[in-house]
Amino acid sequence: MLEIVFLIPFLTGTAAFFLPHAIGRPLLVLTGAVHLILSVIVWAGHLAPIFPAYFAVTPEGLLSLLVISLLFFLISIYTIAYLKASDIHSENIFTGSMLLFLSTMTMVTLSDHIMVMWIAIEATTLASAPLIYTHRSAASLEATWKYVLICSVGIAMALLGSVLVTVAMDVGKVDAPISFSAMTGVAERMDPMWLKAGFVFILVGYGTKMGLAPMHTWLPDAHSEAPSPASALLSGVLLNCAYLGIFKTNTIMHAAGLADFSGPILIVFGLVSIMAAATFILKQSEYKRMLAYSSIENMGIIAFGTGIGGLGAYGAIICLIHHSLIKSSLFLTAGNILLGFGSRLIDQTGNLVGRMPKTFVAFLGGFAGISGFPPFGIFIGELLIIMGAFRTGNHVSVGLFIFSLCAIFAGFANNAMKISFDTSDADIRIKETSSLVWPQYILLLTSLVLCFWMPDSLYQTIIHAVNAIGGGF
Amino acid sequence: MIHPVDTILSLALLSILFSFGSSRLPPLIKVLAFQGVVVCIVPLFIGHDMSTGSLVFTLATLAIRGIIIPGCIYLAIKRVAIEREVEPIVGYHASILAGLLLIVGATVASHHIDVPYSSVSALLLPTAISLLGAGMFLLMARRNAIAMVLGYIMMENGIYLVGTTFSVRARHIVEFGILLDVLAGVMIMAVILQNITRTFDDVDTARLRTLKE
Numbered sequence: 001m002l003e004i005v006f007l008i009p010f011l012t013g014t015a016a017f018f019l020p021h022a023i024g025r026p027l028l029v030l031t032g033a034v035h036l037i038l039s040v041i042v043w044a045g046h047l048a049p050i051f052p053a054y055f056a057v058t059p060e061g062l063l064s065l066l067v068i069s070l071l072f073f074l075i076s077i078y079t080i081a082y083l084k085a086s087d088i089h090s091e092n093i094f095t096g097s098m099l100l101f102l103s104t105m106t107m108v109t110l111s112d113h114i115m116v117m118w119i120a121i122e123a124t125t126l127a128s129a130p131l132i133y134t135h136r137s138a139a140s141l142e143a144t145w146k147y148v149l150i151c152s153v154g155i156a157m158a159l160l161g162s163v164l165v166t167v168a169m170d171v172g173k174v175d176a177p178i179s180f181s182a183m184t185g186v187a188e189r190m191d192p193m194w195l196k197a198g199f200v201f202i203l204v205g206y207g208t209k210m211g212l213a214p215m216h217t218w219l220p221d222a223h224s225e226a227p228s229p230a231s232a233l234l235s236g237v238l239l240n241c242a243y244l245g246i247f248k249t250n251t252i253m254h255a256a257g258l259a260d261f262s263g264p265i266l267i268v269f270g271l272v273s274i275m276a277a278a279t280f281i282l283k284q285s286e287y288k289r290m291l292a293y294s295s296i297e298n299m300g301i302i303a304f305g306t307g308i309g310g311l312g313a314y315g316a317i318i319c320l321i322h323h324s325l326i327k328s329s330l331f332l333t334a335g336n337i338l339l340g341f342g343s344r345l346i347d348q349t350g351n352l353v354g355r356m357p358k359t360f361v362a363f364l365g366g367f368a369g370i371s372g373f374p375p376f377g378i379f380i381g382e383l384l385i386i387m388g389a390f391r392t393g394n395h396v397s398v399g400l401f402i403f404s405l406c407a408i409f410a411g412f413a414n415n416a417m418k419i420s421f422d423t424s425d426a427d428i429r430i431k432e433t434s435s436l437v438w439p440q441y442i443l444l445l446t447s448l449v450l451c452f453w454m455p456d457s458l459y460q461t462i463i464h465a466v467n468a469i470g471g472g473f
Numbered sequence: 474m475i476h477p478v479d480t481i482l483s484l485a486l487l488s489i490l491f492s493f494g495s496s497r498l499p500p501l502i503k504v505l506a507f508q509g510v511v512v513c514i515v516p517l518f519i520g521h522d523m524s525t526g527s528l529v530f531t532l533a534t535l536a537i538r539g540i541i542i543p544g545c546i547y548l549a550i551k552r553v554a555i556e557r558e559v560e561p562i563v564g565y566h567a568s569i570l571a572g573l574l575l576i577v578g579a580t581v582a583s584h585h586i587d588v589p590y591s592s593v594s595a596l597l598l599p600t601a602i603s604l605l606g607a608g609m610f611l612l613m614a615r616r617n618a619i620a621m622v623l624g625y626i627m628m629e630n631g632i633y634l635v636g637t638t639f640s641v642r643a644r645h646i647v648e649f650g651i652l653l654d655v656l657a658g659v660m661i662m663a664v665i666l667q668n669i670t671r672t673f674d675d676v677d678t679a680r681l682r683t684l685k686e
Contacts, residue, residue, distance in 0.1 A: 119650040
């Protein structure tokens with residue numbers, strides 16, 4: 001009964017639309033907790049799918065599922081405090097959409113059928129659109145419009161790509177189910193021309209959703225206009241879900257012996273994303289947009305690592321996990337700053353260390369983690385990717401990669417110092433209650449612990465996942 | 474002999490030219506509804522074995538693509554924006570010329586592509602490519618938000634044509650899921666359109682440019 005993992009949030013989410021917030025808020029946390037328990041049960045291997053043609057437990061899906069579940073539970077605790085402190089109209093739509101969003105993202109991680117995967121990813125767009133429009137302002141309307149239109153058109157490309165992959169089976173006269181696991185088995189006999197075309201369309205399509213440049217234009221707007229818990233979900237897990245679509249298609253490419261084709265394309269998209277992020281972070285004036293561009297950077301790093309393969313692919317998965325943990329904590333922290341200072345502009349903030357000391361600790365920890373300071377996982381991931389790139393002889397691209405990372409660090413550090421230590425005469429509007437800071441602490445601690453001690457089952461799952469795309473040591 | 478599918482598909486090609494030449498929204502929506510119907514009846518003539526299930530499915534698709542989706546858009550804009558022009562970035566005559574070039578280009582390109590079932594109809598692949606390209610064109614060459622949504626629907630029609638005719642692998646339940654996603658997407662877009670007209674009193678996307686670097 002594997003399907004229950006996404007059916008429960010679907011049902012509670014639908015119910016939450018009609019419930020008052022006194023019931024909706026506890027329901028959010030309760031569903032998060034149940035979901036986390038179910039995910040652990042799935043991890044232990046105790047749930048089998050009822051529809052094995054459409055759903056399956058895969059190592060890469062398991063990793064994403066566990067990250068989604070943990071993040072959602074912590075974010076739901078934060079959300080309660082956030083909702084109390086902020087002024088949000090029609091809260092039932094917000095909580096309902098959050099739960100439906102969780103349901104659709106879970107469906108992405110568990111789907112094995114190429115079309116069901118598409119349905120689930122498009123459904124994440126639809127479920128998250130109301131979240132971005134929560135504040136009902138003209139700017140949030142514009143962000144929602146861009147998000148829905150750009151992502152829908154982009155994902156339509158992925159649908160075309162998925163159809164082309166099935167055409168590759170027809171042309172190659174292969175008769176097999178169109179699930180990723182079955183297709184990986186028969187990939188060698190599929191027609192390479194159609195498969196390549198399918199991969200390109202899927203990369204462009206899901207790449208739009210993942211935030212790869214130059215299709216990233218919706219991302220900074222959506223992340224800055226959405227309420228912070230929703231931004232944390234968008235950045236922390238939605239981007240991973242889109243990556244999962246690319247990852248699985250890349251698995252087919254590797255099995256078909258077309259890694260020489262898919263690798264360089266991923267490297268180019270990754271590098272362009274990192275460089276675009278570097279350009280915009282250097283002159284950024286809003287902190288939530290800065291975090292959004294940092295997400296584009298990290299998605300670029302992950303695509304780059306996946307394209308490199310070998311050590312790089314392992315590094316990419318490490319970056320994927322730690323980016324989710326650290327970036328969602330940073331977006332929650334940004335929510336505190338926004339609640340406290342009442343402005344998204346970096347210039348309107350300052351002296352965070354004196355004004356909001358608990359938030360400051362989370363902010364500085366998150367900043368250190370996301371910029372790749374040594375004890376954190378992003379550092380290990382980036383180091384592995386750089387080593388992998390040198391091993392495979394991609395000297396020019398790794399040079400650009402390192403240069404862009406330095407530029408991003410400079411821009412990010414400059415703004416982080418301004419927010420933390422500049423003078424400010426603003427009045428702080430909220431009190432830092434424990435549920436407004438502890439979720440961030442736990443996320444950062446999880447990331448830190450995973451660097452020093454990784455459970456063997458987690459390590460095996462990662463190795464198992466990256467083996468399919470030519471990764472490993 | 475001319476295959477009946479080719480006759481139907483040529484109607485879809487004509488609808489592209491009509492849509493490029495429409496300056497007002499109601500005719501554009503009608504053309505899209507017509508196109509939805511045309512695209513949906515293609516599987517009936519292609520000669521896969523028709524079971525009752527597939528017939529019901531085709532009719533359901535027809536109802537959604539031909540009636541419900543255009544109806545949603547029409548209702549969304551009925552009050553405010555119905556008299557608006559589509560605010561072209563590229564003029565109507567130039568658009569029609571571009572449409573013709575697109576169809577010619579798609580036909581030339583499809584001669585170089587080897588597809589299964591190409592014996593069924595000579596126009597199938599050119600029409601699918603043209604619909605995709607035409608949808609893209611409407612998205613880029615019109616500033617009116619509603620025309621952009623219609624461009625998206627046209628693209629979806631093209632992909633549907635590729636999907637149903639080239640590959641018969643996907644089960645109906647899966648295809649229906651895709652259709653529901655598209656429908657829900659269009660409904661959400663319609664709600665956003667209503668809010669845009671209420672907030673900005675306009676559907677010109679030139680107003681939607683405050684968020685940028």
